[in-house]
Amino acid sequence: MNTIHIAGLGAGDINQLPLGIYRLLQSSNRIYTRTMDHPVLEELKNEIAIAGSFDEMYMQHSRFEDVYEEIAEFLIKEAASGDVVYTVPGHPMVAEKTVQILLEESKRNSFQVRVAGGQSFLDATFASLNIDPIDGFQMVDALTLKRGELQFTQHIVLCQVYDQMVASEVKLTLMEELPFDYEVYIVTAAGSRQEEILKVPLYELDRVSAVSNLTSLYIPPVQDEKLLYHRFDAFRDIIASLRGPGGCPWDQKQTFQSLKKYLIEECYELLDAIESEDIDHMIEEMGDVLLQVVLQAQIGEDEGLFSIDEVIRSISEKMVRRHPHVFGDIEADTAEEVLVNWEEIKKAEGKTAPESLLDSVPGALPALSKAYQIQKKAAKAGFDWDKVEDAWLKVKEEILEFEEELKQNPGEDNKALLKEFGDVLFALVNIGRFLQIEPEEALSSTNQKFTSRFKYIEKKAKENGEVLEELTLEKMDTYWDEAKGLE
Numbered sequence: 094m095n096t097i098h099i100a101g102l103g104a105g106d107i108n109q110l111p112l113g114i115y116r117l118l119q120s121s122n123r124i125y126t127r128t129m130d131h132p133v134l135e136e137l138k139n140e141i142a143i144a145g146s147f148d149e150m151y152m153q154h155s156r157f158e159d160v161y162e163e164i165a166e167f168l169i170k171e172a173a174s175g176d177v178v179y180t181v182p183g184h185p186m187v188a189e190k191t192v193q194i195l196l197e198e199s200k201r202n203s204f205q206v207r208v209a210g211g212q213s214f215l216d217a218t219f220a221s222l223n224i225d226p227i228d229g230f231q232m233v234d235a236l237t238l239k240r241g242e243l244q245f246t247q248h249i250v251l252c253q254v255y256d257q258m259v260a261s262e263v264k265l266t267l268m269e270e271l272p273f274d275y276e277v278y279i280v281t282a283a284g285s286r287q288e289e290i291l292k293v294p295l296y297e298l299d300r301v302s303a304v305s306n307l308t309s310l311y312i313p314p315v316q317d318e319k320l321l322y323h324r325f326d327a328f329r330d331i332i333a334s335l336r337g338p339g340g341c342p343w344d345q346k347q348t349f350q351s352l353k354k355y356l357i358e359e360c361y362e363l364l365d366a367i368e369s370e371d372i373d374h375m376i377e378e379m380g381d382v383l384l385q386v387v388l389q390a391q392i393g394e395d396e397g398l399f400s401i402d403e404v405i406r407s408i409s410e411k412m413v414r415r416h417p418h419v420f421g422d423i424e425a426d427t428a429e430e431v432l433v434n435w436e437e438i439k440k441a442e443g444k445t446a447p448e449s450l451l452d453s454v455p456g457a458l459p460a461l462s463k464a465y466q467i468q469k470k471a472a473k474a475g476f477d478w479d480k481v482e483d484a485w486l487k488v489k490e491e492i493l494e495f496e497e498e499l500k501q502n503p504g505e506d507n508k509a510l511l512k513e514f515g516d517v518l519f520a521l522v523n524i525g526r527f528l529q530i531e532p533e534e535a536l537s538s539t540n541q542k543f544t545s546r547f548k549y550i551e552k553k554a555k556e557n558g559e560v561l562e563e564l565t566l567e568k569m570d571t572y573w574d575e576a577k578g579l580e
Contacts, residue, residue: 095204096176097168099192101184101211102133104307105285109133109212117178117209125168126180127191130306132285134180157190157236165194172204182307184213188234188252214309215250217284222311224248235263235310240270245321249312254279254304261299263310268295271312272320278311279303329401332384332391349392356385357457364534368541414438450474461532464522472526481527488520542580549576 100117103109110133118124118141126134129146147167150160168191171177185192185208192208199206219226229247235254243249254260267277274294281289281303289303298310321327335344363378390401415438418425425431450473454466471477478484495513502510522532550572554561559568 095172095174097172097195097199097204097206098176098178098209099185099195099206100178100180100209101213102131102180102182103211104183104214104217105282105288106132107136108286109217109284111209111211114209114211118180121176121178123171123175124178124180125171127164127189128182128306131182132282132287161190161194164191165198168195169198169202169204182214184210186210187213187215188232212284214252214283214307217288218250218280218309218311221280221283221288221290222278224311229314235259238263238266240266243270243312245270245312245315245324247314249314251310251312253306254308254310255306256304257299260301260304260310264295264298267298267312270323271295271315275320276313278313280309280311281305282307283309328383329387329391332387333394336388336391336395344388347388347392349389352385352389352392356382356389359385364537365541368534368537414442459533461518461522461536464519465526465532468523468526478523478527481524484520484523484527488517488524491516491520545580546573546576549573549579 098117098121100114102114115137118137122142122144124141124143126143126146128148129143130148134143147160147164150163151157154160154163168177168179179191179195181189181192183189192206195206215232224230226248229244231244231247231249233242233249233251235251236259238251251263254263267275273296276292277295277298279289279291279293279298279301281287281291282305283290291301291303293301315321318327332344335341359378359381363375363382366374366378386404387401390399390404394400413420415435416431417423417438418431418434423434425434450470451467454463454470456463458466468477478487491513495510495517498507498510498513525532525535550564550569551561553559553572553575554564
């Protein structure tokens with residue numbers, strides 16, 4: 094069985110090259126190298142014969158994955174006629190995708206792979222930076238860097254920072270997590286005579302010329318925990334500390350029940366911020382709502398019932414399961430089709446059906462929203478008007494009944510009048526449902542509009558030295574119209 098020998102050239106100059114690999118290179122006349130841009134090959138150019146390199150392939154493809162696949166395919170074909178040697182920088186088992194492809198393909202093809210390891214760039218990097226990976230270490234490919242995977246409390250080395258373009262992408266990703274002037278280290282040819290270590294603020298990462306195929310980026314562990322306050326794990330730890338030993342007495346005594354009113358209040362305050370289109374206020378109020386969710390989950394964890402991990406896992410699974418048009422092979426081109434699929438999936442999940450369709454409407458909803466949801470549930474069963482004009486007739490009918498009751502008994506304690514007024518509101522909610530207007534949202538908008546205009550009346554009265562309560566209705570209407578003109 095023919096063999097592909099994979100030889101690691103080390104991270105730097107020839108001093109890092111093991112004797113066994115040197116002899117392997119000298120004894121072979123079928124040597125292919127991933128790149129000629131390596132100090133060892135420059136020093137051995139008069140001692141070994143290189144049959145070919147794959148540098149040009151990088152120019153022929155826009156994706157590195159395609160380059161690696163083509164290299165592996167070429168080597169497999171060459172191995173069909175005899176043993177070949179394939180050299181890579183560093184150690185073959187560290188950050189070498191082509192090696193992983195060849196190892197996988199060897200399980201299904203008639204060739205074998207033998208790895209001869211050179212010194213990894215990691216060994217030299219640890220020594221040059223005087224860091225011990227036992228303190229916590231993470232190595233990430235700069236070409237596939239994802240923001241959420243980095244653990245900033247550990248030593249982080251980003252490999253394959255080939256050029257300014259990669260450095261720029263890395264910088265933009267890191268600046269979403271770290272201050273723009275956070276100090277990082279550009280490490281090139283670690284452990285060799287050409288070693289260069291440059292400490293720079295993050296924003297200068299892609300402005301440095303000393304970036305090559307031998308370059309890695311070292312990010313020291315974050316010591317100031319405030320820099321990580323934007324991360325969910327940091328927030329979770331804060332809440333756990335508040336509930337834990339030596340924490341806050343108020344937080345420690347809270348229960349699921351005691352926090353219900355705060356959750357409702359915070360949701361309404363968020364809705365108010367959204368209605369006001371006040372972005373800063375929205376950020377603050379979303380944080381308050383998130384606090385309530387995480388605090389409830391922490392109580393669940395403290396009592397051994399559940400944790401926030403289970404909450405997130407549950408909603409993640411649900412979102413994937415109920416969006417097969419995104420994560421599966423179901424098609425849904427409109428929002429209406431999505432909702433139809435959603436309801437069908439809910440049925441297929443085998444949830445216990447309530448005794449009544451209306452039992453699934455949350456009892457704690459405000460009355461207007463509850464009326465809206467009740468009508469939606471009833472409509473799904475076919476209990477609905479055919480068109481909005483019929484619903485309008487119902488509104489007019491309820492208004493007439495209200496007026497008739499008011500004429501017959503205008504007393505303040507008239508419970509029948511209260512019910513008739515409720516019927517009018519319920520019928521108007523139905524009109525909103527036909528027009529896809531959520532009544533709570535609509536009334537909140539009007540409340541805010543009225544409040545804004547009335548405050549303008551108060552402001553104008555104060556500016557003009559007038560007593561608000563002594564203004565005529567006509568004067569107030571004048572100010573009201575002025576307020577409308579400013580909107």
